[in-house]
Amino acid sequence: MPASQTRRTILLAALALVASALLLVVLLRAAPAAQAAQAPAAAAAPSGAERWLHVKVDSTDDRDERVRVNVPLSLARTVLNSVQHGKLDHGVVHIDHIHMDDVDVRGIVKALKSAQDGEYVTVEKHDCTVHVSKQSGMLLIHVTDHGAAKHDRADADQSEHPRRHQNVDVRVPLEVADALFSGSSDELNVGAALDLLARHEKIELVSVKDGEQTVHIWMDTKTTQD
């Protein structure tokens, strides 16, 4: 066999070897990826893993809509802490007044933090009931909007869109609420609140139920809502 032909054969063999090696690399990389595609990280992540914020909205009205949102908390924190636009400045939201109907929310949160467990605020009106309590370091707010149920029936019937009975439950760790109001009186420190929220592994945050819609917001270490 001439020397040039031998060199050519060796070169071809070398190229074939390189191509085979690359093909092997592709297949080895594709195999776990294919497995991941079949079961896209549905299992619960171990402790210390990424926290995920989940939003679930179900409408049973004529729209019959279903919305699911899953956001990694680190993504929310990173983006929030880097945005400087309008009233949002690196995780801090600037607002004009934190007082609501002359109620000092900041002061209430501070007082609740050092208080014992129990129900602290109860407001009962003809169409709405509000309960604010503290339980195991959690601030619990329960609002029942009786809507048309306790309204004048005739008025409700005449209305094109009669109000619906609605239940709202909000659960926030007091340390998170405290961090939210940790800045000056005209700002909300959302970034700090999210940082503290991330210390919790699983937490139910908001639940809204009425006749036509349910909204559920919670945080855990799963990537899915199962």
Added chain:
Amino acid sequence: MIGKILLGATMATAVVMKDGVIEVNVQEKRPDGSHVHLYLPGTVATWGVHLAPERRIAEHLRGKQQDLAIAHLALRELEKIPGADLVQVDSPREHVNVAIRNGSLVVDVDDPGETVHVRMPIRAARKVIEDLQADAGGPST
């Protein structure tokens, strides 16, 4: 000849492996509707930025450095996610799904007019943003 083919295949594999594949599939649902389905190596997206005139890009991106930085940060965070459904909207009329699958951002829309499927490797998108940041004269995050 076989060597050249193998070399070409090797190079093509390397290009595809580098930044993944961009997939766009749009199917109109009307009887004479069009169907566009294309695959592009993710590297092509970065080539596009390099081919565009730098001065024009800088003009368009003036004052957008912060937006690019946020997009870059968001993509870097998304790159860490192995796989997840980020947004799902289901109604009798339409279905929308935004997900992360194997390092790609996948968007699926199915409505009465058309079905759309877009797969964009996050790494390629991040590199595009980095190139745009460089062209816009902003700091790389």
